[in-house]
Amino acid sequence: MLIIFGFRIRLRTTGQITFFCPKEGGDRLGDQRVARRWFTIFFIPIIPLNQVGELVECTSCKTRYEPHVADQPTTASLSEILGNAVRVLTAMVVRTGDPQDAAMREAAVALTRTVAADYDDATLTGDVMAVDPAYAEQYVAPLADGIQVGGKERLLSDLVRVALAAGTITPDQRRVIDLAGRGMDLTPAHVTGIVSSVASARSPEPQPPQPPVPPADGGEA
Numbered sequence: 016m017l018i019i020f021g022f023r024i025r026l027r028t029t030g031q032i033t034f035f036c037p038k039e040g041g042d043r044l045g046d047q048r049v050a051r052r053w054f055t056i057f058f059i060p061i062i063p064l065n066q067v068g069e070l071v072e073c074t075s076c077k078t079r080y081e082p083h084v085a086d087q088p089t090t091a092s093l094s095e096i097l098g099n100a101v102r103v104l105t106a107m108v109v110r111t112g113d114p115q116d117a118a119m120r121e122a123a124v125a126l127t128r129t130v131a132a133d134y135d136d137a138t139l140t141g142d143v144m145a146v147d148p149a150y151a152e153q154y155v156a157p158l159a160d161g162i163q164v165g166g167k168e169r170l171l172s173d174l175v176r177v178a179l180a181a182g183t184i185t186p187d188q189r190r191v192i193d194l195a196g197r198g199m200d201l202t203p204a205h206v207t208g209i210v211s212s213v214a215s216a217r218s219p220e221p222q223p224p225q226p227p228v229p230p231a232d233g234g235e236a
């Protein structure tokens with residue numbers, strides 16, 4: 016009798032993870048699978064041989080990915096990272112400006128409330144004492160590949176607006192904004208462009224209230 020033997024690859028599921036499925040563009044459940052070569056007799060796997068690879072298979076669209084797909088931050092963890100970055104960078108901007116400036120603090124609390132609903136001035140005081148502006152870059156580094164350029168521009172623009180609520184950007188505040196831009200892989204020229212476009216979009220330097228100007232004689236009102 017002729018014995019038919021051969022080799023076959025079998026996949027075994029070893030676990031499940033939540034990962035960002037690039038094909039579908041969202042967080043999905045993925046099967047972590049190990050591919051192993053088997054020795055077969057009459058097409059029946061008999062002896063497990065070497066492990067030939069690992070993969071992650073999306074349970075939704077069945078696309079198979081290299082295991083490193085799981086290294087990409089999920090949307091959920093990205094929004095957490097972004098929320099933390101907004102909160103920490105805002106506190107850094109306040110710290111490197113005049114931390115007592117009421118208008119700037121108000122702008123800072125308003126911005127941070129977009130990511131932490133119960134944020135208030137007392138929390139800001141704690142954050143301002145806790146943050147170290149030298150680490151601005153690290154806080155946003157995970158966002159470099161994780162969010163679109165528009166999102167990065169918006170984050171920096173929001174920080175510039177907080178600084179400008181006090182009337183001007185101090186050199187130390189500018190340094191925080193530069194570090195944040197660099198952490199997200201924006202070029203220095205790009206960051207400068209964002210800062211100047213926000214600054215010029217604002218009404219010119221805050222002026223003391225002017226007395227109303229009476230219409231010129233004979234002019235149309």
Ligand SMILES: [Zn+2]
Nearest residue numbers: 036039073076
């Ligand atoms: Zn998928």
